[in-house]
Amino acid sequence: MTALSPGALDGAVLVVGCGLIGTSVGLALRTHDVDVALLDALPANVEVAVSRGAGRPLTDRDVPFLVVVAVPPVAVAAVVADALARWPDALVTDVTSVKSGVQRAVDLVPGSDRFAGGHPMAGSERSGPMAASAQLFEGRPWAVTPGPTSRPAALDAVVDLALHVGAVPIIMDSADHDRAVALVSHVPQVMSTLTAARLNDAEGNHLALAGAGLRDTTRIAASDSALWLDILGTNAQDVKAVLELVRDDLDRVIGALGADDAELERVLESGRRGTALIPGKHGSQASSVDVVHVQVADRPGELSRLMTDTGESGVNIEDLRLDHDLGRPVGLAEIAVAVGVGDSLVDALTSRGWTAYR
């Protein structure tokens, strides 16, 4: 773990908004014995968060060192301004997923130098204090977005908050942040939606040919529309700027199809290069691992048995991926292992009755 700054979180942390994110912040801070006070427009949410061990209710005598505003996006700027006014020495941050709008609003209020924004890149398909977890942020990026007048102490406090909850703080200004999430999150969401939308045109049994590639590219298109309407609306300009470049490339592809292979190849190669820039294994995996395929019958207990047998094979697993449809009798697990040991895993699984191959 990265060392915490000396003097970090020097006093009580007030979490305003006891939903999934706020309550998870409280739970994570309590594992470090930080004094956490809780506030929510709905007293019932505070009660649940307190009962789960996320902190104690705020009292009139509390003077927080840091206020974490974790309320719905539409209310953030006002709650930040209130906090800055009510506690003239407190540092304040938020957890909103688009940063520039909040920052512009906060810039206009007294005490804005005590504010630095934040955005934990973590979530869950569930919401509310009951879904909260002390581990929600573990290993996840936490964007820290100081404003133009933010004091160093405000920035330090948000970095320390991120480190306390196990996240990886990544410092960028709010405009940078919004361009970054347009590129790595909002535009991929739109592209997934556009791909999936075409499936409504499918004729007859055409979708019976669907494979893993379609499933991967359209998975996030199943997300909640209201949530994405809000996110895309708040970051409209940055998303639009990237989508206009996508449209240029799309026009290039449409024009080149069946007409200009060199142009088509340039776009395909540009995509390949792009995947190689994503941090992590992505893009280089095919050449650096052996992939073992294992058939998994679609009946209860099969995956659990495969887990056990794979775990006991003595071969280190680098990655694992499942491709199975309820409509088919057999699914396929792809298990990546170090180059050279794929055959050992095939042998180990075959000897335990699995149909495994490379």
Next chain:
Amino acid sequence: MTALSPGALDGAVLVVGCGLIGTSVGLALRTHDVDVALLDALPANVEVAVSRGAGRPLTDRDVPFLVVVAVPPVAVAAVVADALARWPDALVTDVTSVKSGVQRAVDLVPGSDRFAGGHPMAGSERSGPMAASAQLFEGRPWAVTPGPTSRPAALDAVVDLALHVGAVPIIMDSADHDRAVALVSHVPQVMSTLTAARLNDAEGNHLALAGAGLRDTTRIAASDSALWLDILGTNAQDVKAVLELVRDDLDRVIGALGADDAELERVLESGRRGTALIPGKHGSQASSVDVVHVQVADRPGELSRLMTDTGESGVNIEDLRLDHDLGRPVGLAEIAVAVGVGDSLVDALTSRGWTAYR
């Protein structure tokens, strides 16, 4: 297993082209004791395929019942025509990934009524006879594409071939097939490429915010450009027709961003509906399972240990997904289990020292 037709594969099957697909067909047919003869422009490929047990070399006296043409796309039509001419009673099929062009060429030669096309939706990141496997087609769709004059016997033979190798035959005509793969495979590939291509514009540390959504949507963009240049070129018109509809939607999104939420919502909802049409669990998963998150340290043996402990927990695993980057100290496994038993798995894993939560 689906019952095989009476009298199916009534005689020797000749596989022409001993690469990954052809040799895998041979291996799979040999498990049913079908007599398989092998031919390849490179005698060394036949030797390897024979040594792996995929069949025996073709002799001058052989009169095949069915010829499976598994040569590179550019040579398919000529090899099919040769086979139809050389063995006047043989039925002939192929395994090319785009069907209309081959069908049009075959329609012009004598004996085209003995041809019915095929396309197994299976592959591997490796190629050649050494990469072949008798299980390659197990549970996978095998498109069967009869031509306008195909005899019923030709169609039956390809269906039986697919069933023999464990695949799921899906009958459609070649034009239908090409529209289907444009929709479920070729257009998703282009969309993934277009999303990934934009990453080349990323500034500074912007890609540090990348998450699972970006990785899912851009995974297939890392594929071989030469292969896709060939596929997209052969199916240019069908791919272009779908991409033009994508462009219409994209224009709609660009126009609606920050201006027309109702229009934006229509596109988002259209994408959600599209994902629900894909056969299998996709689209309904969030509500029908409990998802358990488990932290996995990025060091050798951790995933294997998690497999063992999960397998031994006694909880049936519905699905499993890994999200880990080498750049971060901790990855996350998402394990889907039946609704109501998520907490049991959390308890089982926690008691074995894992950080697990819902």
